[in-house]
Amino acid sequence: MHTTPPHPSHHPRPKNRRLQAGLFALLLAASALTACTHNTNNATGIPTYDPEAMASAKASESAAAASASASAAASASAAGVVTAESLSTDRYEVTSIPEDLDEQQTEILKAFINYDQVTWNIWFTRTGVENAQPITTDEEYQYIKENFDSVGGGRTDGTVRVSIDSVNIASSYSTEIRAEIQLCDDQSDLVAYDLDGNDVSNPETLQGRYKKIVTMVLEDGTWKTAKEQALSANECTV
Incomplete structure (x- = not known):
């Protein structure tokens, strides 16, 4: 749960990617050429500049680029590739994740992000x-519930931004497999309100940047959050 933290307490590219990029560039160039047209009333026969055609070509380029970006994101999602964007929501923005995570690290990261989004939504x-x-874990849930009961009604507005620095298996040889995520x-950006709509934000406990280590444990085949530990306040960046 997110409570007052104590102060200092590849995937290989497809081989035809370059060819696809070249064909895409040719298509854009052909689109731009339509901006210069022959004026049949021009005695010189020299192509004349058509502002409307050029604007249309620019719009086509922008639409094509946006379509290509969306298609790439959809392909990555379908292939099971995890990105900072795919892990983000409207109120929970993941700004960066480590590169070259293996399958197990990716599974742990996704479990943590799910936990963090669920508890922030609370x-x-x-x-x-x-x-x-x-x-x-049972102990962590009890801690969360006690904090929730003590806070009372109201709401929190704003967006949380998270940068994941590392995902590591802390122990793979003991009876309890643990992992640590540093972030x-x-x-x-957050503002807390009570039931009457009054701003009750405490800048010292809510509106800072906190470097943390989160411990995850594997229980019955599921990665669960066991503990959050704050390392510093207002020193890290996302």
């Missing part, structure tokens, strides 16, 4: 604390 809406139970948690 704070955003002040509802649904029970949603944290399946994704946390920077930027809460500077």
Whole structure:
């Protein structure tokens, strides 16, 4: 749960990617050429500049680029590739993740992001604390619930921004497999309100940037959050 943190407490590219890029560039060039047209009333026969045609070509280029970007994102998602963008929501922005994560690290990262989004949504809406139970250890869930009960009603507005620095298996040889995720948690955009709509934000506890280590454990085949530890305040960046 997100409570007051204590102060200092590849995937190979397809071989035909370059060919596809070349063909795409040729298509854009052909589109731009339509901006210069022959004026049948021009005695010189020299192509004349048509502003409307050029504007149309520029619009076509922009639309084609946007379509290509969306297509690439959709292909990555279909292939199971995890990106910072694919992990983000309207109120929870992942700004960066480590490169070259293997399958197990990716699984751990996705489990953590799910946990973090679920628990932040509890704070955003002040509802649904029970949603944290399946994704946390018994001890961590009890800690979350006690904090939730003590906060009371209201809501939190704004967007959380998170930068994931590392995902590491802490122990793979003991009976309890653990992993650690190090991150920077930027809460500077958040504003807390009570039931009457009064701003009750405490800049010292809510609106900072916190460097954290989150411990995950593998229980019955599911990665669950066991503990959050704050390392510093207002020193990390996202």
